[in-house]
Amino acid sequence: MTIPCSLTEARRLDALYKLNLLDTPPSEAFDRITRMAASLFKLPIAAVSLTDANRQWFKSRVGVEHDNIPRVRAPCGQVADSSDVLVIPDLLKDACYQDSLLAESGIRYYAGAPLTTHDGHCLGAMCVLGTEPRDTTPEEISALCDLAGMVMAQIELQHALGRVDPVSGLPNRNQFIEDFQDLQLDAAEGEQRLAVLINLATLEQLAHAARAMKSSYLDELVTDGARWLRAEVGAGHRIYHVATAQFILLPSSGETLDSLLPRLQDKMQQAHAIARSRYVATPAAGVVPFDVGRDDSLSVLRKARSAAHDAADRGLLVAIYSQVEDALYQRRFSLLNDFGAALESPDQLRLVFQPRIEIETGMCIAAEALLRWNHPELGAIGPAEFIPIVERSSLAQATTAWVLNEALRHQSAWRSAGMAVQMAVNVSAANLTEPGFSASVADSLARYRLPADCLELEITESAIMQQPAKAHDTLAAIAALGVGLAIDDFGTGYSSLSYLQTMPADVVKIDQSFIRGLEDDTRRQALVRAMITLSQDLGHRVVAEGVENDDVLNFLRLAGCDEAQGYLFAAPLEADVFAAYSCPISTTALRVPKLTLPPRTTAVLPL
Structure with a gap:
């Protein structure tokens, strides 16, 4: 037979x-x-x-x-x-x-x-x-x-008793938790075991597929993924379906990182090839060692998931859990949770202002408003740490609203004291697709009785690229108000030259990565000179960011650059210090105008 x-x-x-x-x-x-x-x-x-x-x-x-x-x-x-x-x-x-x-x-x-x-x-x-x-x-x-x-x-x-996923047919998260508890009873306390979480696709890929593919796409992905896991990875291991496109398995006792990783790497290579051809997905795996009797199921699941996300973020097939990376992620998550309260607090957030200098005259003609955060427990949090996570969150629009309102409040006080400098405010990708954003900008200007040309909004090319059509409509509406527009971090985006032709910008800001070290790099000098000439030929003023020494400033002057910004002139300054900042480059102090700030207002742009 x-x-x-x-x-x-x-x-x-x-x-x-x-x-x-x-x-x-x-x-x-x-x-x-x-x-x-x-x-x-x-x-x-x-x-x-x-x-x-x-x-x-x-x-x-x-x-x-x-x-x-x-x-x-x-x-x-x-x-x-x-x-x-x-x-x-x-x-x-x-x-x-x-x-x-x-x-x-x-x-x-x-x-x-x-x-x-x-x-x-x-x-x-x-x-x-x-x-x-x-x-x-x-x-x-x-x-x-x-x-x-x-x-x-x-x-x-x-x-049917809530222990098996109906799509994959695999034990679900509840069963994993129950079996993990049994494992704690059966194995010797302190014995080190491994858990492996396999993520079939990233959240972005699943979101795009949900919009573009038929409704059965995800079920097919999960069904095929579960079948492949049982056949290729699951021999001798229990596999659990713990999230939409995530599976965790517990290798048998005695399995070590040295014995498991080569096989897992090979299997994930196969999975990657299959998923890219059939589903436009990039599977990734995270491995976490744990001690029986000391680590609970949800902690192991979270750490394994963290390792899988690390693998996906770094373009790897497999990543081992890193306590350092996990701590950084938990800190970012904690900061994001705390930032909502910071927006409501009267004393956690503030603006500082970095001067923009007209190279020909040496006068300070603009100020870039930059957000700073003093956390009540952690102290000063650097903008490089919190700004990126806020911009990718649901707080992005409210943050821009807070910054814009506060910047115009200071602008109103400066103009009342005779200071005529333009205020530059950074705008995130979320604002470019925000319904009625241009109308909210107009309302904010009217609230402080300010002319539109006293404000400039800075936008990166990468922000525009997320939804180009909507972004261009928003920018055109803002330009129609008379508000200035600047392309920030120019040269680092997707298609710089094409956007110079189509975006209604007044200013191009050359990213500091091109400016720092410029004095010793002839190839970079040629590139910056060409960027300045091309931008000006298309009708834009050019600002060089990151100017830190006289040699670079002299090169920019000879190349015809319009403005410069950087530590050669000043670091970002507190509001009262900026008010006293000298206009000519060669002078270090001027009389401080008497300023009377309008009262803080809680008015923010619509979310």
Whole structure:
């Protein structure tokens, strides 16, 4: 008798594996049915036998010591292949089984009824066996089929009790937590084990697919991913479906990083090739060592997920959990949670102002407003740390609203004191797609009775590229108000030259990465000179950021650059210090105008 290798058998095995019955602990619910079968037939042996690829595994058994036998030439295997009731009155008189393992063990009688799913896949047999030949009545066959139906009802009941994901067919997060607790009881305390989380796709990829693909796309991704995991990665390991496209597995005891990582790297390479061709997804895996009895399930799950995200962020197939990276991420998350309160606080946030100098005259003609945060517990938080996470969050619009309102409040005071400098405010990508943003800018100017040309908004090319059409509509509406527009970090975006032609900008700010070290780099000098000439030929003023010494300033002057900004002139200054800042480059102090700031207002732009 041969084991079938057809597509039908592959689907049958997949249905069996989805139920996650193999190699699970004994269950009284199944044992009760098995004892009933032995009693009804008055036979010493009965079993719930599941047909795996190469073995018969007994979920429940009476009168049998071992929990599995080879599938080859096992009657239960024939039941699985045919999905029919099989009765063998005397194995020694049956050509197929007279010299089988069962016959050699003294078994003479066999009767088995198929365990069949609603989809028609036979998982194995409810079987009874005896050591003497015997006949079987129709009533006995009917009773055996009823017992098989009871087994399947119990299987389906367990499958539906909130422990199995309906799409992947794998144990879910709840089952992982429960099994992890059992692991703590079974293993030696302090024993180090491993957990592996496999992420089929990034959140961005899933979001794009949800918009562009048919509704069954995600189900297909998860189903195929689960099937692949069971076949390629899951041998000897329990696999759990713990999130939309995330699976975690617990390798067997004794597995180490040295033994696991090469195999996992190879498997993830395969997964990467398959996913990119079929699903435009990039799977990644995170591995976390943990100590039995000391680490809880949710902590292990979080750390494994953190490692998988690290792998995806760094373009790797596999990453090992890093406590340092995890601590940094937790700090970023904590800061983001605290920033909402900072926006409401009267004393956590403030603006500082960095002068922009007109190179030809040496006069300070503009100020860039920069946000600073003094955390009540952590102290000063650098903008390079908190600005990027805020801009990618739902707080981005409210943050711009706070900065714009505060900047115009200071601008109003400066103009009342006779200071005519333009105020530059950075705008995030979220603002460019914000409904009514240009109208909110106009309302803010009107609130402080300020002319539109006293304000300049700085936008990066990368912000525009996220939704170009909406961004251009917003920028055109702002330009129509008379508010200035500047391309910030010019030269580092996606398509700088094309945006010089289409964006209604007044100013181009050359990124500091091109300016620092400029005095010693002739190739960079040629590039900056060309950027200045091209921008001015297209009608833009040019500001060089990051100017830190006289040699660079002299080069920019000879190249015809309009303005400069950097530590050569001043670091970002507190509001009162900026008010006293000298206008000519060669002078260090001027009379401080008497300023009266308008009262703070809680008015912000609509979210």
